[in-house]
Amino acid sequence: MASITPSVQEFWRNLCQNAFNNNTLANDFILFFDGCKTSSTDGRLTWMTTNPDYQYNLQQLGCNQLDDNTFSLPNETVNIFMGEKRQARSEWHVKRQVELQQHLQETLKNVGTPLDLNRDQKIALIKEFTSIHQTDLGSVPFLTRLAGFIRYQIQHKQNVVEWKMNEYILTQNDEEAMESYVRLLTGVLGMQLVYHDDADDSGAVAISMDGDNGRAKDPELIWRMSPDMDLYLMQEILTYLPKQAQRFDEYFVTDIPRDEFHENQSIFQWLLNLLNYCLSFLHK
Numbered sequence: 001m002a003s004i005t006p007s008v009q010e011f012w013r014n015l016c017q018n019a020f021n022n023n024t025l026a027n028d029f030i031l032f033f034d035g036c037k038t039s040s041t042d043g044r045l046t047w048m049t050t051n052p053d054y055q056y057n058l059q060q061l062g063c064n065q066l067d068d069n070t071f072s073l074p075n076e077t078v079n080i081f082m083g084e085k086r087q088a089r090s091e092w093h094v095k096r097q098v099e100l101q102q103h104l105q106e107t108l109k110n111v112g113t114p115l116d117l118n119r120d121q122k123i124a125l126i127k128e129f130t131s132i133h134q135t136d137l138g139s140v141p142f143l144t145r146l147a148g149f150i151r152y153q154i155q156h157k158q159n160v161v162e163w164k165m166n167e168y169i170l171t172q173n174d175e176e177a178m179e180s181y182v183r184l185l186t187g188v189l190g191m192q193l194v195y196h197d198d199a200d201d202s203g204a205v206a207i208s209m210d211g212d213n214g215r216a217k218d219p220e221l222i223w224r225m226s227p228d229m230d231l232y233l234m235q236e237i238l239t240y241l242p243k244q245a246q247r248f249d250e251y252f253v254t255d256i257p258r259d260e261f262h263e264n265q266s267i268f269q270w271l272l273n274l275l276n277y278c279l280s281f282l283h284k
Helices: 006-020 024-035 052-060 075-109 119-133 137-155 175-188 231-238 267-283
Strands: 044-048 064-067 070-074 159-166 192-196 220-224 251-257
Touching: 006 024, 006 052, 006 075, 024 052, 024 075, 044 075, 052 070, 070 075, 075 175, 119 137, 119 175, 119 231, 137 159, 137 175, 137 231, 137 251, 175 192
Parallel strands: none
Antiparallel strands: 044 070, 064 070, 159 220, 159 251, 192 220
8 A cells, every 4th residue: 555754744834845845846846746747557657857846846756767857656646635635625714714814903903094085186096996806816806806895785775784804805815815805995995894703713623624625613803884975986996896796695785874074965975976976987
């Protein structure tokens, strides 16, 4: 029965961990090891490389060196390495999710008051945010749900709405993106965090340690829309957010009335806001 020594296992695990942490050299080697092997008739797999770093790694993994540039391992041994990689990936993801949850706790503790911004400044920051995140696949869930939340508020003009957010929406990306999401919600849009599951109860990580990828129930947050957010501003913000349809089962209406400023404004102000909204399409 095929097996690997503890030292080989440790070397492979370190390579995998470095690759998961975005070490370019380790990641490139893992891709090479996984994707550039060829099968032989004797039940072995071979790799050909002139890269001295790759050759060193292959030697440390116990490969037989057939000539200067060719290395081989039994098929069963490679299968062990693949299983070890899956397990290492699962454990790394568990650890990473805990780190991100802890960082989110600190980020939310340091949330300040909304920034004193006028309409144009808010739109400029929204445009900057979307230009950075709209091509990032990890930000798509946040952006589509934010768009759905704003649409939901527009549909329910009389009362403030709230968004029950799965914490994973904020923690599935890196720390920088997470902080950017929170700054947008609180600093730019003036939303209020009214509920967050107790940090002591958030130890249930997203991926189980046995590698079955079964998700535990993630902690939840509830964000409340600013009661004085102008409807025309929200409509303009939507022009910079994804157009995909979003289900509204994450949002609900409160019994808190929205501020009536936008309804009691002068005819002149109403026309000015309408004109600004229409002109916004020309500046996209």
